[in-house]
Amino acid sequence: MHIATTLQFDKGQRKILKRAWERPPFMVAKRNARERTRVHAVNQAFVALKFHLPAIRSNAKRVSKLKILRAAITYIGALTDLLRGNADFPQLKFPETPNQCCDKTMNIPSRSRQENQISNKDDVMKREESQQCQQRTEHQNIHYIA
Known part of the structure; x- marks a missing residue:
């Protein structure tokens, strides 16, 4: 069995990639290892982001990536308002539980x-x-x- 076949064109020979099920197992294993490394790096980044968000910092319950991102957006908006000196709220109040961080009724005003x-x-x-x-x-x- 050949790893790649060749076709004759005017500009020379060209290799044709084999279908996924025809590729050697070491190539598949290498690709899977790269994907595992990538997923691990993304998950570690979410853990680091979660640690910096006061609303969901606790390790008591697993929080979805979507909730972490929404909480980060809300937190960044609150910090932006605070830096701009908006006096709409005297203190930042963050929810106690992760489920509250993504509610539309959060205490931090959102701005378009x-x-x-x-x-x-x-x-x-x-x-x-x-x-x-x-x-x-x-x-x-x-x-x-x-």
Whole structure:
């Protein structure tokens, strides 16, 4: 049995890959080992992400990858709001159980991309107004001193 057959073309010979069931067992074993390594790396990344999320940090119950991702999205949104200085909520309140982290009724307000863009524009405008006011005050102080 040949591992690969050849066909004659104008540009030379070309190898044709065999079907999966015709491939040698060592190739299949190698492919399976690569897939196991990849899956293990992905699972380890989810464990690391889960550890950084206060809502689902406990090891008491297995949490699905989808719930981990949703909790991460919610947590990142809450941290973003906190960094932007939104005073909508005085403290971040995270749910006690993993099932609550993905509920739509979570205590952390979620914002759409459009709301964030509007908020960013408002923040920039407020900052510019504050800088202009400060410059006017400094300018007036200079004239007052002179």
